[in-house]
Amino acid sequence: MFAPTPLNLPKEQRRLLRLYGGLDDGRKASLLAFAEFLARQQEEGEPQEPSEAQSPRTIPRPEEETVVAAMRRLTETYPMIERDALLDPATSLMMAHMLQGRPAAEVIDELEALFDEHYQLYLQKFSA
Numbered sequence: 001m002f003a004p005t006p007l008n009l010p011k012e013q014r015r016l017l018r019l020y021g022g023l024d025d026g027r028k029a030s031l032l033a034f035a036e037f038l039a040r041q042q043e044e045g046e047p048q049e050p051s052e053a054q055s056p057r058t059i060p061r062p063e064e065e066t067v068v069a070a071m072r073r074l075t076e077t078y079p080m081i082e083r084d085a086l087l088d089p090a091t092s093l094m095m096a097h098m099l100q101g102r103p104a105a106e107v108i109d110e111l112e113a114l115f116d117e118h119y120q121l122y123l124q125k126f127s128a
Contacts, residue, residue: 054080
């Protein structure tokens with residue numbers, strides 16, 4: 001069997017490849033990080049009741065960190081929280097950085113607050 005080529009891919013995949021090809025290296029990295037975020041979200045499925053294993057991991061924030069690296073770090077720090085609720089606000093923050101030039105440190109601060117907020121909501125579900 002032949003490997004798929006852009007001509008025999010579904011329309012949406014061809015469009016994604018075309019858009020990806022037009023991005024600079026930084027935006028390509030961001031798009032890949034976001035795709036990884038979505039894939040992990042899909043693999044994880046439904047959240048489970050908190051346990052010690054589902055406490056946030058201690059992953060210190062590097063002094064110099066990109067927004068993409070922060071998304072990876074926060075996703076690893078909080079593997080237990082539902083990603084669906086994070087999707088829109090996290091995407092908005094990443095786009096504000098990439099397209100509007102918001103400083104990375106400011107966006108990362110907001111991402112950290114967003115993940116922590118959703119972790120607190122996760123804990124509240126099971127404490128009621």
